[in-house]
Amino acid sequence: NLFRPRTSLASTDKSNMARFLCLSLVLFTCASSRPVLPVPEFKINLDLEPEERYREVIAHFEQPLNDIYDSLVNNIVVRHFYEKFSEHRGAENEELAAEIRGISKYSKIPLQAIHAAQFLYELQTIMVPVENVTWPWGQTTYRTGQEPSFGCTGIIARSASDGKVTHARNLDFSFAKWLANMTYTGVFYKGGQELFTAQMIAGYTSPLTAMRRGMNGYTLEINTRYPPKKWNVRSLIDLIFKEKRESSGWIKREVLQSISAFEDAVKAFSTRPYASTEYNIISGTQRGIILARDPNDLYHNLTLGPNKNDYILMTNFDYWDHDFKEWLDPTSIHFGHSRRVGAETLLNASTDLDFNRLYQIMNDDEVIAKDTIYQAFMNVETDSYKSFLPDCEDCSGCVDHAKCIKEGESCCSERSHYTLECGKIGGYRCGCLPDGACRSAYLNATMGDADCCSFSSHFSLACPGAFRRCGPAPSDSSVYV
Numbered sequence: 001n002l003f004r005p006r007t008s009l010a011s012t013d014k015s016n017m018a019r020f021l022c023l024s025l026v027l028f029t030c031a032s033s034r035p036v037l038p039v040p041e042f043k044i045n046l047d048l049e050p051e052e053r054y055r056e057v058i059a060h061f062e063q064p065l066n067d068i069y070d071s072l073v074n075n076i077v078v079r080h081f082y083e084k085f086s087e088h089r090g091a092e093n094e095e096l097a098a099e100i101r102g103i104s105k106y107s108k109i110p111l112q113a114i115h116a117a118q119f120l121y122e123l124q125t126i127m128v129p130v131e132n133v134t135w136p137w138g139q140t141t142y143r144t145g146q147e148p149s150f151g152c153t154g155i156i157a158r159s160a161s162d163g164k165v166t167h168a169r170n171l172d173f174s175f176a177k178w179l180a181n182m183t184y185t186g187v188f189y190k191g192g193q194e195l196f197t198a199q200m201i202a203g204y205t206s207p208l209t210a211m212r213r214g215m216n217g218y219t220l221e222i223n224t225r226y227p228p229k230k231w232n233v234r235s236l237i238d239l240i241f242k243e244k245r246e247s248s249g250w251i252k253r254e255v256l257q258s259i260s261a262f263e264d265a266v267k268a269f270s271t272r273p274y275a276s277t278e279y280n281i282i283s284g285t286q287r288g289i290i291l292a293r294d295p296n297d298l299y300h301n302l303t304l305g306p307n308k309n310d311y312i313l314m315t316n317f318d319y320w321d322h323d324f325k326e327w328l329d330p331t332s333i334h335f336g337h338s339r340r341v342g343a344e345t346l347l348n349a350s351t352d353l354d355f356n357r358l359y360q361i362m363n364d365d366e367v368i369a370k371d372t373i374y375q376a377f378m379n380v381e382t383d384s385y386k387s388f389l390p391d392c393e394d395c396s397g398c399v400d401h402a403k404c405i406k407e408g409e410s411c412c413s414e415r416s417h418y419t420l421e422c423g424k425i426g427g428y429r430c431g432c433l434p435d436g437a438c439r440s441a442y443l444n445a446t447m448g449d450a451d452c453c454s455f456s457s458h459f460s461l462a463c464p465g466a467f468r469r470c471g472p473a474p475s476d477s478s479v480y481v
Contacts, residue, residue: 037389041185051102058106061202067334070176084137086112154281156288157353160308167219167283167378168358176371180395196256203450206249218262219378221281245275270298285381295314315340341367352388435471
């Protein structure tokens with residue numbers, strides 16, 4: 001049965017991994033809300049009819065799929081959004097459309113909701129941390145602090161001891177409470193032969209991390225690249241709804257299925273039209289490259305050097321252009337911290353960037369986020385794909401958006417604000433304050449203006465105590481009520 005789930009640490013290189021996992025459990029038990037776990041694995045048979053390919057996957061993840069639907073999706077506001085999104089997007093190619101129908105059929109989640117979910121990557125890129133979004137059907141989405149976001153870290157490094165190249169990846173996602181329990185390894189087969197191995201999320205048909213095996217094979221990591229000014233929100237929306245470009249994930253599927261060589265894959269990922277900005281992080285035998293993609297072409301690239309302990313690194317921001325959003329990352333250990341800078345400090349202090357050292361770095365508080373739901377360590381030359389569900393602060397026990405938190409608890413939605421409505425003398429509520437809301441005079445859990453959804457505030461006599469109102473200073477004609 002090609003869909004039979006197997007619980008494993010990885011597809012290959014299992015020697016010593018049981019001992020390594022036990023060590024990891026010991027190291028992290030004291031500090032974590034959940035121990036390091038193996039990743040469930042399924043074989044995906046592309047020779048089956050598209051509607052049947054994910055049947056066993058959906059059956060395996062039925063409960064977490066229902067949980068996330070009931071908690072986040074099954075309400076009038078979100079229902080209106082996904083119905084309008086699907087209507088304005090229109091039909092997908094027949095293969096993807098059939099996969100969507102199959103997932104909807106076996107999960108009993110509405111077809112339009114599954115359709116919209118295939119553009120989760122593009123949607124969270126559009127919903128950049130400092131903007132509200134008006135959609136083609138006239139609905140405006142205002143910042144709440146609950147928006148989906150991928151906050152990833154990718155490192156490609158050359159070991160000083162043997163010169164081999166390892167690709168290390170952290171996938172961070174703001175809905176970790178649910179998605180950590182929906183993550184699996186998919187091994188894609190066609191004609192009885194394995195095509196590629198990929199990290200997948202139940203209900204989403206596209207890979208976020210992948211490896212095409214072979215001595216000239218390649219790895220792939222997809223990271224959010226929050227759009228620079230050249231590609232504003234309006235232009236990205238037009239690519240989805242007017243030009244109707246394929247989703248990023250579907251393009252990755254097509255390339256992984258049809259292209260086996262590193263050079264050809266790099267060319268495809270550099271030139272294929274996308275519907276969003278993004279980073280593609282790719283390693284091969286003795287080499288590696290990071291592509292900063294604009295929708296139409298390649299904006300920038302970083303290439304791995306030939307020397308011992310050379311590395312290239314990417315999170316989610318064009319740091320070479322001094323993108324200020326890098327310092328607004330709410331998933332870091334504290335507001336104003338850059339995961340990239342933290343990783344660089346650790347990498348530069350290392351004597352050998354092998355797997356063991358990279359594992360330590362990716363799990364260091366300077367690098368890992370509280371919502372890191374998945375880790376992979378890949379080496380094409382040694383045919384190694386190690387993957388984990390790491391100890392994750394938000395993967396269990398986090399508090400939902402708009403609810404009050406108690407001491408020792410954290411918010412699934414990443415940000416919080418102080419309010420007199422929580423506790424006898426006030427307390428913290430999950431989520432951020434919309435523009436126009438008064439900030440509390442009390443010290444907020446997130447520093448600066450991080451308790452404001454727009455990361456900005458202005459002086460206002462109408463807000464006694466703090467005298468600060470969230471949002472940019474209004475013009476004379478603007479009135480907050």
